[in-house]
Amino acid sequence: SQTIHQWPATLVQPVGSPLSLECTVEGTSNPNLYWYRQAAGRGLQLLFYSVGIGQISSEVPQNLSASRPQDRQFILSSKKLLLSDSGFYLCAWNRDRGTDTQYFGPGTRLTVL
Amino acid sequence: AQTVTQSQPEMSVQEAETVTLSCTYDTSESDYYLFWYKQPPSRQMILVIRQEAYKQQNATENRFSVNFQKAAKSFSLKISDSQLGDAAMYFCAYRSATTGFQKLVFGTGTRLLVSP
DSSP: OOEEEEEOSEEEEOTTOOEEEEEEEESOSSOEEEEEEEOTTOOEEEEEEEEETTEEEESSOSSOEEEEEETTEEEEEESSOOGGGOEEEEEEEEOSSTTOOOEEOOOEEEEEO | OOEEEOOOSEEEEETTOOEEEOOEEEOSOSSEEEEEEEEOTTOOOEEEEEEETTOOSOOEETTEEEEEETTTTEEEEEEOSOOGGGOEEEEEEEEESSSSSOOEEEOOOEEEEEEO
8 A cells, every 4th residue: 555754744943944844655656746835724735746756846936945856755845944934734646647636644844933 | 727615614513413514616627526635633634535527426435425516616525424533624625637737726624623
């Protein structure tokens, strides 16, 4: 069966510090990968998606970037965090088929102080 | 662009009762998918139910069922025999079936409270 992992689970960072959140998927190959952000009391907003190694598309211009160094690894980064980067970050995956449902990881709660 | 609207910020239900959560969406496409996700206090998003727009039959998953009205662009979730474990945020989501990229568009969510 497939599983998706995210770490860390919780992170508190000062403004201006760098960020690295990691997501990995097990039990499948060549997944589509997604990063979403959920601000307090809001729905999910798609940040980045990837259909393969090194292939990243951005949905929202912002202070964040994403990379996919390996087939089942997706990283969300920032060089300098802003207060507005606080939120809950969710990674999701699905198979490279048009009908497949997205499945979410446990998420990372990021607080920028 | 597609939009999803959940007009009920919060709903309450008693155990064993039935509750319906509302969702409307706006799209010009004819082929798409609709989802209900549950987000419990742990905050992990869990798929509850999925509906293909080309199917006239409403999807059901145990105590969860949907009322899909394509012409009205409405997609409500009915929870029967509510349980304490159903308490969570519920998000309605839309995904195009015609574009190559499978972007999910979410509503703002409905918080479901379940009382004994």
